[in-house]
Amino acid sequence: MEEDRLWKFRKPAWLNSAWARNTGVYGAGALFSLAFYVLIDSAVWSHSPLNGSDVHVTFVDWLPFIFSSLGMLIINSVEKARLSADSFSYSGSGVAWKARIVLFLGFAALAGGMAGGVVVFVLKFVVPEVGWPMMGMGVENVVANALVGLSSVVLWISQNMEDEYSYNLSL
């Protein structure tokens, strides 16, 4: 595998340990939970007596989060090993091609969710010039979608670590 290396610097050894991989997966769950509860916080705050305005969190605010979670689910459900067309014996039936299409849909849903969060923030909170404590709900929406993206990045990286790890074991 040494001559297949693409980058000049090799990965540090601790990155390949099972410990680092497990920590990555736990961390991804933690980040996703953080995103979920940031959004829950905006919804709960919006219907609490603290919210004096008539701006409320409705289903529209949840929609970007739903899309980015869906994208995260799709991205991390795809088998990474099928992605490279030159992997032996799987390129025949066009699995790599299908995997790329599905992965593209997943990334599109994730990016669309993040863009949707920004859209909701701009159209619902910035343009009508909502005052500051109410503005927090829009900011939380953007933060939640960014955290979902971060979580899927962490999960993706730690799942790629797994391949290296199992390869080292099988040697």
Added chain:
Amino acid sequence: MPSAGLKTIIALSFVLAVGFLLVILSCALWKVYYPLLVVATYVLAPVPNWICGRCANPDDFVESSGGNAVLDLGRFCTGFMVVMGIALPAVLAHSHLIEMGAMVMCVIGGLLIYGTIISFGMFFQEEQEF
């Protein structure tokens, strides 16, 4: 793990009792019983790991991702639950459903409970991991 004897059990149960004390106090002092949810969260937190650990095939040494994905799912859910135990009181306190002091006590108590569960699992598990 060596020397996990009577003293460990006594210390762990003591810490568990202190954790429950803090959580129940955080509810009862302000007569708002939402923080009890944290106990349920932390008790349920290791459950996905256990279930998925059973579902995965332990004989699969060269881990082709069939069994491993299930393990990762369990870890993901556990990480979700652990942060949920901290985030839930924070959400409640932010909307003034519970007081700030109740939030702090409840988070500390929840962490003590979860730490007890985790260290109990670490001390008294059979040597089967990896």
